[in-house]
Amino acid sequence: MKRLRWLLLGLVILISVLLVNMLRFSSKQLTDVPPPPAVSVGDSAVQRLVKALQLRTVSFTDYALTDTTQFEQFLGLLQQSFPQIHQQLKRETFNRYGLLYEWKGSNSALKPILLMGHYDVVPVIQGTQNMWKKPPFAGLIEGGFLYGRGTLDDKSSVMAQLEAVEWLLRTGFQPERTILLAYGQDEEVTGFRGAQTIAAELERRKIALEYVLDEGGVLKTDGIPGLNQPVALIGIGEKGYASIELTTVSKGGHSSMPPKQTSIGLVAEAVSKLEKNPFPARLDAGLDQMFTYIGPEMPLGQRLVFANQWLFAPLIKQIMAQSNSGNATLRTTTAPTIFQAGVKDNVLPIEATATINFRILPGETVESVAERVREIVDDERIQVNVLKKFISQPSPMSDPNALGFERIHQTIKGVFPGTVVTPYLTLGGTDSRFYARVCPQIFRFSPTPMNDEDTQRVHGTNERISLNDYQNMIRFYATLIRNSQR
Structure with missing residues (x-):
């Protein structure tokens, strides 16, 4: 009986702690944000975007395949489309096609902000051209949507930022805080010619920035599991990138007399x-911050869970791991992508190689990933080599309490009322990773409303943007610039 009393007392204390934590789990959403003024750019802004989409600024891993005349024409289009910018702002080029604009502020004591993007696009996959509702480089409109490669990634952001600045210049706006605009020409391959070079120059000049805003997160119109409201995902960090080759060499020979395990079998086993030993799941690489913002907006039961992660962390991990996107947010991912071996069906291969791509969670490194791979494979016959052609360490995590996040949050609430704003971890890579040495506060958000279907259009078929959404993008950037002056 005494033991039962102690058990009941413990249960009462536990329930009390859970409820108190839930009651203290207050909303972090800004309220009473007035709608910003309209930005009157008219249909001409859409026509300028149409012309930008018609230029095939396609990036290829082999730079020799790049049609640089299209990039030259894009730079000429910007000069023609935005005369006030090119009369009043300082413009510099890097490796011919990278762009940096400076709009000098009146108060040198305020750190500049940097708005960035890229205007190169990925190729259209051969054989899929006929699957497009409208040709990918025609810039055609149907049903209120503009179709074309770059409407989502990322010409729309570049053009919308320039439209916003051009409009502010025409209205006589003078910033107190200097505004920098940086646009890369090769984000889709490495970013080395564009963003990396621009960031290195800013570092050389010892320019300290208040915050950086790049692409990355979006306005998820169909919400997220447990929250049906639109959710604005602001990336406060991004995963690293590394590919590792597993290679083994055997004697080969005739397939009629195979050994117990061929080179293919060895690598396949590795x-x-x-795959059977995934990296551990963690909630401390951006997810904890995300739960702090979305948890208070959830229904009662989920709010109780997110307010008490100390108890429910295993349950949260189990639920999130059930989807590919949720699992990718939890851990460093392991993705076998290439297998090379054999030349003839009756000949034993001498060499077999598998390439594994890892997207690395903040808190881990390329080196720690490689070491763990060696420990798991645990076979001296398998060589483990990190491919040096392109690696990227996970980015540092930015602070949601910083001025930049607050101004982005404020702007989203004004332009997109009813939206829940949250920090999150960007799963892909962006050009912003090169600016970590220039600014600790880097955020990743494109003011582009998308649902699950729309996200499949990025790098895919029928990439498109709503004409109304594009007008709101321009309004977002103009409002953000004004909001960031203090």
């Missing part, structure tokens, strides 16, 4: 080991 790949299987990696």
Whole structure:
């Protein structure tokens, strides 16, 4: 009986703690944000975007395949489309096609802000051209949507930022805080010629920035599990990137007399080991911050869970791991992508190689990932080599309490009322990773409303943007510039 009393007392204390934590789990959403003034750019802004989409500024891994005349024409289009910018702002080029604009502020004591993007696009996959509702480089409109490669990634952001600045210049707006605009020409391949070079120059000049805003997060119109409201995902960090080759060499020979395990079997076994031993799930690489923002907006039961992660962390991990996107947010991911071996069906391959791509969670490194791969494979016959052609360490995490996040949050609430704003971890890579040495506060958000179907259009088929959404993008950037002056 005494033991039962102690058990009941413990249960009462536990329930009390859970409820108190839930009651203290207050909303972080800004309220009473007035709608910003309209930005009157008219239909001409859409026509300028149409012309930008018609230029095939396609990036290829092999730079020799790049049609640089299209990039030259894009720079000429910007000069023609935005005369006030090119009369009043300082413009510099980097490796011919990278762009940096400076709009000098009146108060040198205020740190500049940097708005950035990229105007190169990925190729259209051969054989899919006929799957497009409208040709990918025609810039055609149907049903209130503008179709074309770059409407979502990322010409629309570049053009919307320039439209916003051009409009502010025409209205006589003079910023107190200097505004920098940086646009890369090769984000889709490496970013080395554009963003990396521009960031290195800003570092050389010892320019300290208040915040950086790049692409990355979007306005998720169909919400997220447990929250049906539109959710604005502001990336406060991004995962790292590394590919590792597993290679083995055997004697080969005739397939009629195979050994117990061929080179293919050895490498396949190593790949299987990696897939069966995923990296540990963690909630401390941006998810904890995300739960702090979305948790208070959830229904009662979920709010109780997110307010008490100390108890429910295993349950949260289990639920999130059930979807590919949720699992990718939780851990460093392991993705076998290339297998090379053999030349003939009756000849044993001498060499077999598998390439595994890892997207690395903040808190881990390329080096720690490689070491763990060696430990799991645990076979001296398998060589483990990190491919040096392109690696990227996970970015530092930015602070949601910083001025930049607050101004972005404020602007979203004004332009997109009813939206829940939250920090999150960007799963892909952006050009903003190069600016970590220039500014600790880097945020990733495009003011582009998208649902699950729309996200499949990025780098895919029938990429498009609503004409109304594009007008709101321009309004967002103009409002953000004004909001960031203090």
